[in-house]
Amino acid sequence: MEGRKERKFTRYTALIVIMVIIFTAIAGKLFFLQVLAGEFYSEMANNKSIREIAEAAPRGNILDKNGSVLAKSVQTYKLVYNQTDESDKHFFDTMSKVFDILDKSGETQKDDFELKINPYSFQFRGDDDETKRILEIKFKTERGLVDEIKNRLYKNKKNKLTEVEKAKVDEELLKITPEETFKKLMKKYKIDDKKYSIDQQRRFMIIKDTLKMNSFSVYKPAVVATNIKQETAFKFYQMLNELPGIDVIREPMRSYPNGELASAVLGYISKIGSNDDKYIEKGYDVSTDYIGQSGIEGAFEDRLKGSKGGEIAKLNKQGRKIEELGKRDPYPGQTIQLTIDKDVQKATEDALDQRMKELRDNPSQGSSYTANATRGAAVAIDVNTGAVIALVSRPGFDPNAFAAPGGLSSDLYKQYYPDIDDEGKKYIERMGIAGENEEDTLNKLFPVDISVKVKTIRKDLKDTLPKPLFNYATQSRAMPGSTFKMMTAIAGLETRVITPEYGMDDEMYFDKGGGMAGRVYFRDDGRNGWVDLARAIEKSSNPYFMTVGKMLRDKYDDNILAKYAWKFGLGADPTSSSANYSTGLEIPEAFGQVYNLWSLKNTYAQTYLWKTEEVLKSGSDDKGNKCTSIDIYDRDGDSSKVKKIKSDIKTQIQNSIKDGDKAFNKDTYTSLINNLIQEDPQYKDKNISYKEIKAVVNIIYNVTVSDANSQIRAGFSMYDASIGQGIDAFTPVQLANYIATIANGGTRYSVHIVDKFLDADGKLIEQVKPEIAEKTGVKQETLDAVKAGMNAVNEKGTAAEAFKGFTIQTAGKTGTATISNDAQSFGRTDTAVYVGFAPSDNPKIAVCVMIYDGGHGSGAAYVARSMYEAFFKISNNNNSKNGN
Structure with a gap:
């Protein structure tokens, strides 16, 4: 046709077509939701009789290497309200009947309500007093107690509260x-205190409080009792018509x-x-769901938890399901099979418990007093794969206590979350270290956080109290003592x-420099006479290895020892x-670190910052120099300007500690101290003069440069590190892997505790394979020389008594790590350490045993023997358990 133009399919045309398709789809979906399905969703939103009911998935099993079950899910009955x-009208009558039947x-009754009675108290799950304080504030805030305080203090304030104002509110809470x-809460929940006893009042309160905390959810019953017996469940089934709101549900529960x-x-x-938003985003019900909090349960929560099921159901006026409108079945979590051998694990736990009891019952161990041998750890590793065979931390805990609401009894709570004030007093009395004034001793060992004015918040400053929920095998970094000497030998x-x-001739002392005053004596060890390398390991000669450390430092530098230790996983x-x-x-x-100059500077920077804070607050240093008291501690009520000035002062202090004179600037300190005095209200009207500020700066110099930095520049830290003292600090897992690396010829494997992942039907999902972390490149003759010394330790040295009559040749090393020179004054003593491997000629297993306040390391060797007996399935033919 004349005049007709040819149409082209352009990109613009394609875009128009795509947009039309998209908007048509959206319109269709809207039509379905608003018109076709509108009635259903409208009823669900407005009619309380239609609810979405979640169904928990069974957590996956956890197995040992041989398939023995360590953790599983079991089907149980729970009672809910x-x-x-309608049910609220009969709440008190209904629950009275329910409690009577239970x-x-x-x-x-399920009882994880933190507010207790008889006596009135809070039981918050916190490892320290500060955590418990935070949880108490949160508890009271969530229950509306904060509102009346805000109204009283800041009724007309329209803007958000400042940090200072928030701190004041918390203080009032x-x-x-x-x-x-x-x-x-009695008043808030409308519970009659005249009609019901105090115990009944609290039982009602538990349910009411649960409903309050659940109130934001679409459908959230309050759990009344969990893990009830089948016959009890059937009783309630038969009486449901008499108990409005009550229902019985089957659910999986974790069992150990x-x-x-x-x-x-x-x-x-x-x-x-x-x-917590991160759990909400993952589909958790944050008020009722349980999650892994530590260990394998926590590390593999995503694999173990499974997939929730659920249903859309219509409920009658009493809250019970009468019609299922839709359903999705739950799917179990994955099964995790570990490398742990249950039998070796059990034998290790028993042996460690037995050894610690013996130490407590017979506390006089030569120069050590072992009455506080309450904590220990032991690790066994396959030297050829890095697989963990046993991993023990004592004291332990029963995970069943946490698996269901109310499982944690008051007695267990006190055991797992000790009150530092109460336990501190008992500790002082038990150890006989009260001195002239028990209160002064309490404040010294368990100091009060003075920034918290209302609650008594104490800290276990000297690490004296056992913590059952703390993993001493993986989390505690401790000095290795003489077990580090093989590393010094390798370097x-x-x-x-x-x-x-x-x-060299071991004459019982080592000269750190400075003449007679620089000599350090090892009188407990005695004179060992002439020692070569093998005999020095056998006799654990401190002078020998400190001499090697000095030779290394003189020829190379302060970091030469660390460069070799890092290859063996002792730091990085x-x-x-x-x-x-x-x-x-x-x-x-x-992850513990070996001595190196960078870490030493940072350790001193923190330690001596604390000392500087203390000295400035007291107004006096160790040499008796005086100054005006200056407070650079962080306080809740500090303004942003004061916080900034204090932070700048602390930065200057740490730089001075690390770098000495070249980092110390008197003018900078003078200006910062003057600014603090001008800005901090506590110095108002004190008229602090320039001369007084100068005295403050001089004291800072004395602590940071004259004391701290001069120590950093001295050589004694390297000498101490050579025998596993000073800032050397490692976990038992690190030490076990270091020994495994020596045993297998110098290949360090990544430590792993998971063997495989299986689906709910037992089919393999993933097999964990050994992974080489590093080939150290250390010569075989070097390792052979070290092993010769370790063989001698168990044959005729410091561990010979523990391995007397043992049928397999073993190699090892004992260690006695001094935690501080004044440890006895606060009831503590040396850490007992033992490391070793077996058999000597064809190593299969490497071990580390650590007993805090356990005294001499030879005593820990008895635990290692029990570990070998279980691993190699050897009957115990050694009744002697008295090691020194």
């Missing part, structure tokens, strides 16, 4: 006693059939307990500073961006 307008059936809190066994590995689960041999034949280069601060273990771990 569904809140409806009591007569020998069942226990903490003033509300447990009894006052109880009475306020072996109780405390491997608790440090398994961890535990517990309720989330807060409106000396590899750098050719010494040969295996290098010898802190200046390297690619350093890996992990053994590879899948559960959370701390």
Whole structure:
């Protein structure tokens, strides 16, 4: 046709077509939701009789290497209360009947309510007093107690509260006693205090409080009792018509059939307990769901939890389901099979418990007093794969106590979350260290946080009290003592500073420099006479290895020892961006560091910052120099300007500690101190003069440069590190892997505790394979020389008594780590350490045993023997358990 133009399909045309398709789809979906399905969703939104009911998925099993069950899910019955307008009318009558049935059936009401009575108290799950303080503030805030305080203090304030004002509100919240809190909640929940006894009042309050905390959810019954017996469940089934709102539900519950066994590995689960967005985003119900909190349970929460099921249901006016409108079945979590051997794990736990009891019962161990041998750890590793065979932390805990609401009894709570004030007093009395004034001793060992004015918040400054929920095998970094000497030997041999034949006369002392005053004596060890390398390891000669350390430092530098230790996993280069601060273990771990100059400076910078803060607050240094008291501690009420000035002062202090005179600037300090005096209200009207400020600056110089930095520049830190003292600090897992690396010829494997992942039907999902972390490159003759000394330790040295009559040749090393020179004054003593491997000629297993306040390391060797007996299935034919 004439005049007709040819149409082209352009990009613009394509875009128009795509947009039309998209908007058509959206319009269609809207039509379905608003018109076709509108009635259903409208009823669900407005009619309380239609609810979405979640169904928990069974958590995956956790197995040992041989398939023995360490953790599983079991189907149980739980009793719930569904809140409806109808059931609320009969709440108190209904719950009275329910409590009566539970009591007569020998069942226990679910009780994880932190507010207790008889006496009134709070029981918050916190490892320290500060955590408990934070949880108390949160508890009272969530229950509306904060509102009346805000209205009283800042009624007309329209803007958000400042940090100072928030701190004041928190302070007022903490003033509300447990009894006052109880009475306020009684009023809030409309519980008749005249009609019901105090015990009944609290039982009602538990349910009411649960409903309050659940109130934001679409459908959330209050759990009344969990894990009830089948016959009890059937009683309630038969009486449901008489109990408005009550229902019986089957649900999976976590169970640990072996109780405390491997608790440090398994961890535990517990309720989330807060409106945490990260869990909401993952589909958790933050008020009722349980999650893994530590160990394997925590590390592999995503694999173990499974997929929730649920249904859309119509409920009658009493809150019970009458019609199912839709359903999705739950799917179990994955099964995790560990490398742990249950039998070796059990034998290790028993042996460690027995050894610590013997130390407590017979506390006079030569120069050590072992009455506080309450904590220990032991680790066994396959030297050829890095697989963990046993991992023990004592004291342990029963994870079953956390697996269900109310499982944590008051007695267990006090055991797992000790009150530092009460336990501190008992400790002082038990150890006989009260001195002239018990209160002064309490404040010295368990100081009060003076920044908290209402609550008594104490800290275990000297690390004296056992912490059952703390994993001493993976989280505690402790000095290795003489077990580090093989590392010093390796560094000396590899750098050719010494040969295996290098010898010296061990006369019981080492000269750190400065004449007679610089001599350090080892009188407990006695004179060992002429020692070469093998005999020095056998006799654990401190002078020999300190001499090697001095030779290394003189020929190289302060970091030469660390460069070799890092190859064996004893720390990592802190200046390297690619350093890996992990053994590879899948559960959370701390990571200890070997002595090096960078770490030494940072350690001193923190330690002497604390000392400087203390000295300035007291107005006097160790030499008796006086100055005006200056407070640079962080305080809750500090303004932003004061916080900034204090931070700048602390930065200057730390720089002065690290770098000495070249970092110390008197004018900068003078200006900062003057600014603090002008800005901090506590110095108002004190008229502090320039001369007084100068005295403050001089004292800072004395502490940071004259004391701290001069110590950093001295050589004694290297000498101490050579025998496993000073700032050397490692976890038992690190030490076990270091020994495994020596045993297998110099290949360091990544430590792993998971063997494989299986689906719910037992089919393999993933097999964990051994992974080489580093080939150390250490010569075989170097390792052979070190092993010769370790063989001698068990044959005729410091561990010979423990291995007398043992049928397999073993190699090892004892260690006695001094925690401080004044340890006895606060009831503590040396840490007993033993490391070793077996068999000597064809190593299979490497071990580390550590007993805090356990005295001499030879005593820890008895635990290692029990570990070998279980691993190699050897009957115990050694009844002697008295090691020194």
